[in-house]
Amino acid sequence: MQQAIPYMQIRGGSSKGLYFRATDLPDDPEARDQLLLDAVGRDARQIDGLGGANPLTSKVAVVSPSSRPDADVDYLFVQVVVGENRVDTTPNCGNILAGVGAFALESGMLPVTGDVTSVRVYMVNSGNACELLVQTPNGEVEYRGDARIDGVPGTAAPVICNYMDIAGSACGSLLPTGQVRDEINGIPVTCIDNGMPVVVLRAADFGKSGYESCEELSADTGFRERLEAVRLQAGERMGLGDVTRKVVPKMTLITAPHAGGHVCTRTFIPHACHSSIGVLGAVSVATACILPGSVAEGIAVVPDGRNRKLAVEHPSGEFSVELQLDEAGQVVKAGLLRTARLLSRGELYV
Ligand code: NQM
Numbered sequence: 335m336q337q338a339i340p341y342m343q344i345r346g347g348s349s350k351g352l353y354f355r356a357t358d359l360p361d362d363p364e365a366r367d368q369l370l371l372d373a374v375g376r377d378a379r380q381i382d383g384l385g386g387a388n389p390l391t392s393k394v395a396v397v398s399p400s401s402r403p404d405a406d407v408d409y410l411f412v413q414v415v416v417g418e419n420r421v422d423t424t425p426n427c428g429n430i431l432a433g434v435g436a437f438a439l440e441s442g443m444l445p446v447t448g449d450v451t452s453v454r455v456y457m458v459n460s461g462n463a464c465e466l467l468v469q470t471p472n473g474e475v476e477y478r479g480d481a482r483i484d485g486v487p488g489t490a491a492p493v494i495c496n497y498m499d500i501a502g503s504a505c506g507s508l509l510p511t512g513q514v515r516d517e518i519n520g521i522p523v524t525c526i527d528n529g530m531p532v533v534v535l536r537a538a539d540f541g542k543s544g545y546e547s548c549e550e551l552s553a554d555t556g557f558r559e560r561l562e563a564v565r566l567q568a569g570e571r572m573g574l575g576d577v578t579r580k581v582v583p584k585m586t587l588i589t590a591p592h593a594g595g596h597v598c599t600r601t602f603i604p605h606a607c608h609s610s611i612g613v614l615g616a617v618s619v620a621t622a623c624i625l626p627g628s629v630a631e632g633i634a635v636v637p638d639g640r641n642r643k644l645a646v647e648h649p650s651g652e653f654s655v656e657l658q659l660d661e662a663g664q665v666v667k668a669g670l671l672r673t674a675r676l677l678s679r680g681e682l683y684v
Pocket of ligand 1: 349389428584603615
């Protein structure tokens with residue numbers, strides 16, 4: 335017998351995923367993950383599931399009303415690891431998060447409260463909070479609008495995402511190795527976690543310009559092996575243990591900006607090259623750029639002040655992150671713009 339599970343499919347930022355109410359899935363995490371593998375697809379083509387055979391389209395959000403006083407909903411992110419018949423719940427995902435507000439309102443989990451509805455999300459993976467501002471002008475979620483984000487064609491209604499206290503999301507501290515710069519296999523690195531564990535590296539240290547296309551970088555197997563060797567050691571040093579089978583830390587090559595932004599990036603998540611850059615990945619990289627002594631020093635062009643807007647260039651455009659600093663120069667809030675759209679809803683069969 336096939337089993338029918340209510341679901342929605344939503345594009346969140348430049349990713350898309352399946353969104354479920356926690357109560358529609360098994361309570362037991364192992365049983366839940368097996369069901370999600372059936373839903374998204376177990377093989378590399380995901381031929382028997384709804385995934386798109388790419389890390390950015392093999393994502394799941396599990397949402398429930400929150401019992402926390404400071405949150406409206408709890409959001410668990412599940413990354414299906416393409417072609418490996420397993421999931422990873424270590425990292426968060428800021429793109430899929432952008433669709434959580436729409437899901438909570440569309441599913442009746444939360445009411446619309448005005449022209450703009452604030453949805454406070456507790457991110458279960460990392461234990462951090464984010465406030466989403468969702469456009470709801472006529473008592474329902476408005477998807478049309480003129481906000482444009484790179485990596486998505488056309489325009490849509492803005493979803494403002496205000497992240498609070500995201501330092502150490504998976505590693506426990508902003509600089510999990512205790513240093514702003516380390517050296518691994520002779521390569522200087524900055525290991526950072528401001529919402530996403532990321533190893534920031536200078537493209538030049540791998541003999542790259544950093545302006546190469548994803549295809550060009552992906553085709554260089556020698557380079558990718560060297561990158562993975564650094565990642566495995568960085569994972570241990572960041573307190574993530576053996577990361578052979580984990581999707582974090584992500585690896586970001588940086589070089590000087592060349593399109594009017596503040597830094598240029600190529601990111602591996604962690605093996606496939608990202609066609610743009612992840613949301614929290616971009617926040618972590620932007621934070622590395624403003625830290626004195628990081629590997630970005632002398633490469634990133636850094637603005638001054640307590641509110642700093644950094645444009646992170648990536649293969650398909652740029653991602654703007656607004657960092658708010660306290661008096662001590664610590665990042666206390668990161669604001670950014672995303673869009674989201676409900677693509678389908680109904681029952682999914684496993
Ligand atoms: O960093 C890709 C994406 C992501 C994750 C990845 C994300 C984030 O583009 O918050 O959004 O790093 O695997 O959706």
